[in-house]
Amino acid sequence: MFKPLDPLLHSELRLAIISLLIGLQEADFVFLKEKTKATSGNLSVQLDKLRDAAYIEINKSFKGKIPRTTCKITPQGIAAFQSYIDALQSYLNPQ
Amino acid sequence: MFKPLDPLLHSELRLAIISLLIGLQEADFVFLKEKTKATSGNLSVQLDKLRDAAYIEINKSFKGKIPRTTCKITPQGIAAFQSYIDALQSYLNPQ
DNA sequence: AAATTTGGTTTATAATATAAACTACTTTAT
DNA sequence: ATAAAGTAGTTTATATTATAAACCAAATTT
Numbered sequence: 139m140f141k142p143l144d145p146l147l148h149s150e151l152r153l154a155i156i157s158l159l160i161g162l163q164e165a166d167f168v169f170l171k172e173k174t175k176a177t178s179g180n181l182s183v184q185l186d187k188l189r190d191a192a193y194i195e196i197n198k199s200f201k202g203k204i205p206r207t208t209c210k211i212t213p214q215g216i217a218a219f220q221s222y223i224d225a226l227q228s229y230l231n232p233q
Numbered sequence: 234m235f236k237p238l239d240p241l242l243h244s245e246l247r248l249a250i251i252s253l254l255i256g257l258q259e260a261d262f263v264f265l266k267e268k269t270k271a272t273s274g275n276l277s278v279q280l281d282k283l284r285d286a287a288y289i290e291i292n293k294s295f296k297g298k299i300p301r302t303t304c305k306i307t308p309q310g311i312a313a314f315q316s317y318i319d320a321l322q323s324y325l326n327p328q
Numbered sequence: 329a330a331a332t333t334t335g336g337t338t339t340a341t342a343a344t345a346t347a348a349a350c351t352a353c354t355t356t357a358t
Numbered sequence: 359a360t361a362a363a364g365t366a367g368t369t370t371a372t373a374t375t376a377t378a379a380a381c382c383a384a385a386t387t388t
Contacts (some may be wrong), residue, residue: 139268140249149345150243154235157327167366173234178367180346186368187344203354205366223325229252230318244376262335273336275377281337282375298385300335 139232141225144218146191151176151184156219159194159211167207185209193218234327236320239313241286246271246279251314254289254306262302280304288313 147153154174158165165173171181185207188194193215197208211219242248249269253260260268266276280302283289288310292303306314 140245140252140270143245145344148243148245150235150238151345153324154327157235157324161327171366175235177347179348179369182366182368183345205353207367226321229248232249232252232256240375246376266335272378274338274379277335277337278376300384302336 139228141228143225143229144222146187146193147218147222149184151180152188153222155181155184155188155209156193156211156215159209160216160219164208164210166209170209188215191218234323236323238320238324239317241282241288242313242317244279246275247283248317250276250279250283250304251288251306251310254304255311255314259303259305261304265304283310286313 147156151174154176155170158170158173167178167181167185170176170185171178174181176184185194185196188209189196191214192212195210195212197210199206199208242251246269249271250265253265253268262273262276262280265271265280266273269276271279280289280291283304284291286309287307290305290307292305294301294303
């Protein structure tokens, strides 16, 4: 009847992050922070959780003197998002 | 960009409860428990939260000698569900 | 009449989300 | 040169939420 919802994606901020990354090749911390309106702390924590699950990759570098954190969705992340949407259907249109 | 997701509905069990009640006129505790696979304790707590938000009404009676708790969605509950689905769209198809 | 089942509620614990405080710089103004 | 303010985060503490375990009262079964 109801498919379980991946708890990692069933979070407003993490879902927003993945939504953005699905459509983009790469996005950096500042961009994600602006788009999601998240606080830095919350964003930092949730990005780590997504990376720990291998849903995204996080790369740290420098743009001149300024640190830059870029994020990229992985194939696992894409698959998880697809499953999440699929599972949601079972709630929106239950049999 | 991203519409906020009503935290009351953004919960696997509460979403399942509302999903069921949307399609039904009324459902009782035992029915909801079977369909959602929730434990009694969890179901009890989440039903109270939905009632506190006036998303559902809870009615207690007896079926013969046995207690019976029935639930019914309210107009506010229906509206909240609609908004939730609408907000979800902003995550599944972000601009 | 003891054990089990039904239909729950309450309470305790674990997990999660969030904000506040902090770190390590860089840039700008004095 | 130094102080103040800004950037880009991380860490830690706290509040909220979800979940399970323990419990209760009555009914039913053995």
